[in-house]
Amino acid sequence: MSARIEPRDPIEAATEGNYKWGFETAIEMEIAPKGLSEDTIRLISAKKDEPEWLLAWRLKAFAAWRETCEPEWAKIKHPPIDYQDLHYYAAPKRKPGPKSLAEVDPELLATYEKLGIPLRERAILAGVEGAEEATPVAIDAVFDSVSVATTFRETLAKAGVIFCPISEAVREHPELVRRYLGSVVPAGDNFFAALNSAVFTDGSFVFVPKGVRCPMELSTYFRINARNTGQFERTLIIAEEGAYVSYLEGCTAPQRDENQLHAAVVELVALDDATIKYSTVQNWYPGDAEGRGGIYNFVTKRGACRGARSKISWTQVETGSAITWKYPSCILQGEESVGEFYSVALTNHHQQADTGTKMIHLGANTKSTIISKGISAGRSNNTYRGLVRMMPRAHGARNFTQCDSLLIGDRCGAHTIPYIESRNPSARVEHEATTSKIADDQLFYCRSRGLSQEDAVNLIVNGFCKDVLKELPMEFAVEAQKLLAVSLEGSVG
């Protein structure tokens, strides 16, 4: 199903929107020379003091990367990326372990402020004593390639939860990292995952042991700052038997004329009866109204429901990036395991999004739900691409998919591409799709009640996204709503 609207809509998608996170932070950086080779990888590995096995793993990934080509099936267009013209390592220079506010680079603190990280949490990020008590969210902040600070480590440690930069996990918990890294997304899984495996520099690591309900939301802010730098973070989350964790990530980047590459990998592992809730508010710089600049976001996110009755739930609100290529997936291996994907993808101006999910049903009575809301404005292109695969042993498995597209204006495109493969006759797959436009009568109805055109569009868009937004933790939902409003600025006129 695919829809393209003929140009006769009175709502004109036009003027400039506003990216409020487009600042650059003047911070002293340590940057590796441009280019990608085995030497680059050895340098990264050495910088991070990594064990031999990890270097070997990276080199294997690099070899795999050289053997593969960029995927071409997605409905996106971009000039060729010169992978030798990028920096693969950039880190804010700092003394190890800032213990007080005074030791943290003030520019970095200013950045947290601009990112909207609440004051108290900024203080925690900066390691100020006693600042941790009242906040329910633990934060890791990844700045370019390096994790800058993680809050609440001690509170979490008491509960047995490990939440730290992955580079640190490699040193402190090598047995866990070695057991799980690449176990969901193998080093050579796809072009971008292989690239990430070869050069990833940091990211978050979460381990929730058996029977533990993580006492707070865990959150990571990702920020690309340095010029001509790719960001390749790697996140690994493990929930043991009966464990529960809710993890949030937020992403921003400065406003630049050139495109920047972001190729992350996220791996989730849920054992018996474990639940992982992973929420993303992705707001990488989308480029300007003419389509100059913006982040190329090529991300591999995959969760393995290894255990019986385990559950992985992805919720994403994607408003940023010039290009989004992203399919958070669930491998439903354990019997009665559950996969969920709730997505809002909003594109405006010249943005291109090709996003969706894969639900691979291996075990009996596995269940998946896909709710995708695509909103296209301006001259953007928004594609939902989703795979539901029922394997031979997935007796009684069920999927429900609902894909809705909303068009604003007459120069954008919305496309829905579902792939359904069933090799088990007892499995059931339901797919519903709709494409609609914000109707003139809806806008007029709102305006006749006193709402401005923009408020009316926001209200209608938020209503359209409600089924997804309600899956987000409260404070994130509010942030997401604001973000949708900002991203729609200038989309009607």
Add this chain to the structure above:
Amino acid sequence: MLEIRGLTAEIDGKPILNGIDLVVPTGEVHAIMGPNGSGKSTLSYVLAGRDGYQVTGGEVRLDGVDLLALAPEERASAGLFLAFQYPVELPGVGNANFLRTALNATRRARGESELDAVQFLKLARAALRDLAMADDMLKRNVNVGFSGGEKKRNEVLQMAILKPKFAILDETDSGLDIDALKIVANGVNALRRPEFSALVITHYQRLLDYIVPDRVHVLAGGRILRSGGPELARALEESGYAGLGLEALGESVS
């Protein structure tokens, strides 16, 4: 006071309103009756400022303010309210959220303070009580899955909360049973005060038993053909448009 003078309007180049002259003094309620297709809804849309309804001549003033120069939302803040003949569905948008957003938008535009969720809820519950409506009306999505009667009542609820100084009700009574009709009438009567006026568009005399109009106007072919007191509505009910010598006006009311 609403003053409409020489108002002409077209849709897609087709003239629909052909010179409307109508004055509703402050504090009065006027009824408009007329055959289907005579331009009643067009008139209400033109007053509310809907795109595509092209004004080609004349003027409209509400208490001296040139309404035609304002955007629809500015007209709302100026105190105009239109109860739609066909209320619009807003999927996923909660009625309470919609009403509060609307109320605060108009309050903001008038330089009044906004209401927080608690203050709003208090006000909305009181309005619901006055109109004998269930609280769950606020929780449901705007008009989604509402019956025809519920949609009309929701319009009246919005009117009660937004408290306009000039309300247009476009066939708000059509398709309602007698109880619902009374609710609509109560909604209007509750707002009746010296500074409130309304234009009630209806096909049926029975609504006018509950909302007694000061004046009744017959609209046909995009013009006001006849004006009179409440007795004009009764005469229409008894003998139809033909009986009043208005048979040449296209289809009559069934």
